[in-house]
Structure formats: C-alpha cells, structure tokens
C-alpha cells in the first residue's frame with residue numbers, strides 16, 4: 001500500500017519498520033570502508049558515529065572480515081551443551097584485558113542483553129530488593145534494565161550534585177547520599193561516562209563513595225561498558241577512569257565491530273554465588289563460536305594497532321580543536337569528551353534546537369554525527385582509527401556551518 005503520510009515515510013522504509021525515534025537521513029547507503037560510508041552515487045560520508053558506537057576499528061576491517069570468513073567455514077553456531085576452543089580463547093582474551101583472574105564470560109548478542117544478564121545475576125545472588133543507577137543512564141532496550149520500575153530501581157540524580165560546593169570532593173556523609181537505602185540494594189549499575197549518549201562524567205569521588213557503600217553492604221558493582229568499553233574513552237574500559245573494582249562487566253557494541261556479539265563477565269566470587277542458585281538463562285545464540293571469534297580478533301587488533309593510545313592522541317586533538325571553535329562561537333554551550341567519545345552542546349536559541357540543523361548540514365557536507373532526538377547535543381564517536389586529516393576537515397566544515405548560522 002502506498003504511504004499517504006509523508007511523516008511515516010521519513011520515519012520508516014517501505015517494508016522496514018524503524019522505531020528508534022530518529023528520522024531516516026540516508027536511504028541509499030551501499031558500502032562502508034574504514035571511517036567512511038558511501039551512497040549509491042558513490043558520495044562519501046565520514047562516519048563520526050561508528051554506526052551506533054559499534055565499528056570502533058572502522059567498517060569492514062580486513063582482519064575482522066578474514067576471521068568471519070575463516071570461522072563460517074568451520075562453525076558458526078552450536079547448541080547449549082557444546083564448547084569450542086575459540087570460545088575459551090576469546091573469554092581468556094577478554095579476562096586478560098580486564099585483568100580479572102578466574103572470572104567467567106558468557107557471550108550474548110547485544111549490549112542490552114549483556115546488561116540485563118548482569119542485572120538478573122545481581123538480583124539472583126541477593127535477597128535485597130533494589131538496584132541503584134544514575135538517573136541519566138541508559139541500560140538497554142528491554143527487560144528490567146530498560147523499564148527501571150520503581151519497585152526495583154533507585155535512580156540517583158547526580159546532576160543535582162553539580163550545585164553542591166563539594167561537587168568534586170564529594171562528602172560520603174552528605175545528606176543526599178545518606179538518603180539512599182544502601183542496605184536494601186543488591187547492585188549498583190554504573191554507566192561510566194556515556195550518560196545515555198549525552199557524554200557526561202560523574203565525579204570520581206562521588207562514584208568512589210557510592211561503590212564503597214555498596215560493597216560495605218555486600219552489594220555488587222556492575223559496570224555497563226557497552227559504549228565506554230574497548231578503548232573508546234582512551235583507556236581499555238571507562239570504569240578505569242574511576243577507582244573501582246567491578247564484580248560484573250557488560251560489554252557490547254565495539255566488541256563485534258558491527259557484528260552483534262556482547263559479553264557479560266563475572267568475577268569468581270559472583271559466578272560461585274550464582275552456581276549455588278537455581279539460575280537458568282538460555283537463548284539460542286549464547287556462546288556462539290562466530291561471535292566469540294570476532295570478539296577475540298577485535299581485542300587483538302586494538303592491541304596490534306595501538307588503538308587505545310591513538311584514541312587518546314586523536315581525542316585530545318579533537319577536543320582542543322573544538323575548544324578553539326567554542327572560543328569563537330558563543331552558540332556552543334559546552335564541549336565534553338573523554339578519548340573519542342565527544343559531545344557538543346549548543347545554546348538554546350529561539351524555538352528550534354540547533355543540533356538537528358547542524359547535524360543535517362554536516363551530513364550534506366559529508367559528515368555523519370549523532371543527535372539524540374529532543375536534545376541540543378551533537379555526539380561524535382568516530383572509529384578509533386580516525387585520521388587527523390578527517391578531524392581537521394570536520395572542524396573546518398563545522399566552523400563554516402556555525403558562521404553561516406550566526407551570520408546567514
């Protein structure tokens with residue numbers, strides 16, 4: 001049936017439903033290579049969004065493509081009761097970069113699933129009723145972690161702490177922290193820095209105070225490293241910017257470089273507690289060899305190509321260039337970033353948000369950036385392989401666009 005409603009057409013394909021809340025801005029992407037996407041007219045777009053934070057090594061990385069080809073010739077999928085050496089090797093690789101001895105990994109399919117699995121573990125090993133998370137954290141698209149129902153979750157609005165005179169030097173006995181019933185909390189689910197795509201970083205001392213109280217009360221610390229893991233913030237993991245030892249770690253997105261694989265890592269005390277419980281979790285693609293093989297190679301490529309170090313260098317170059325632009329443009333309210341996870345927040349001027357307009361103009365000029373609908377923020381998460389040349393040409397385009405907006 002032909003679509004009469006143009007709005008619907010913009011939001012979905014003819015046969016494909018899109019329900020993320022975003023408008024379709026490109027409907028003919030046919031090829032992707034390294035940092036670039038190409039449309040059917042062979043127009044090139046530099047992908048500063050890495051898909052959805054996923055292609056951290058760049059699109060179609062030759063080593064990942066080769067591993068996929070090799071593994072599909074051997075075995076893609078097994079069943080619930082089979083082990084394959086590559087799954088063991090991949091788990092070991094993940095535990096090694098996390099510096100966790102005697103931990104265990106379960107391979108799953110998406111970031112949401114990895115977080116949800118961790119949440120179920122936390123709820124299973126403890127009798128306590130609540131989970132704690134930050135009010136602005138995004139934990140996934142389904143399950144308890146998505147719904148965050150009041151009878152299960154306490155959401156702490158840490159942004160209010162910015163009004164406090166001891167913001168950076170958070171007092172563990174502060175009245176706001178004292179209101180949290182730590183004795184009733186089974187786990188703290190911490191998303192270290194993404195803040196649902198707005199790229200905000202809670203202060204180190206606040207997180208130290210919270211995790212200390214959680215551990216004092218025998219709760220678990222679950223870090224959601226779906227966006228911040230595997231080099232994105234200039235360290236292997238986002239939680240390494242904080243002084244904490246997580247008990248459960250959820251990884252996704254960059255782990256598959258575009259292939260849907262995720263993992264939940266449990267430290268030894270946690271999996272031992274879990275083993276003592278009647279816990280069951282089965283889904284068809286749990287511990288599939290193909291996903292595990294890809295994850296193993298992704299980590300090896302990050303090591304071999306020194307991508308953590310490159311991310312730090314390129315990230316600080318990008319940030320300093322953006323800060324220069326900010327000095328010249330008073331429509332930029334804030335620049336935030338850690339490694340190659342960067343956000344530009346614009347001032348609210350008039351009725352319309354500037355960010356979607358700037359996003360459209362950048363796309364027209366060949367740069368893909370992200371904008372969460374309803375927010376005046378542009379997010380930039382390029383592949384960790386991004387070149388200085390690509391960053392510098394983006395900066396020039398952005399400067400031109402901002403000048404045209406101020407002086408049309």
Ligand SMILES: Cc1ncc(COP(=O)(O)O)c(C=O)c1O
Pocket residue numbers: 052110111112113115138139140141191194196197224226227252253
């Ligand atoms: C911080 C965070 N956690 C979890 C997820 C869920 O990951 P996925 O979309 O792969 O299910 C996302 C997705 O954007 C995310 O940004």
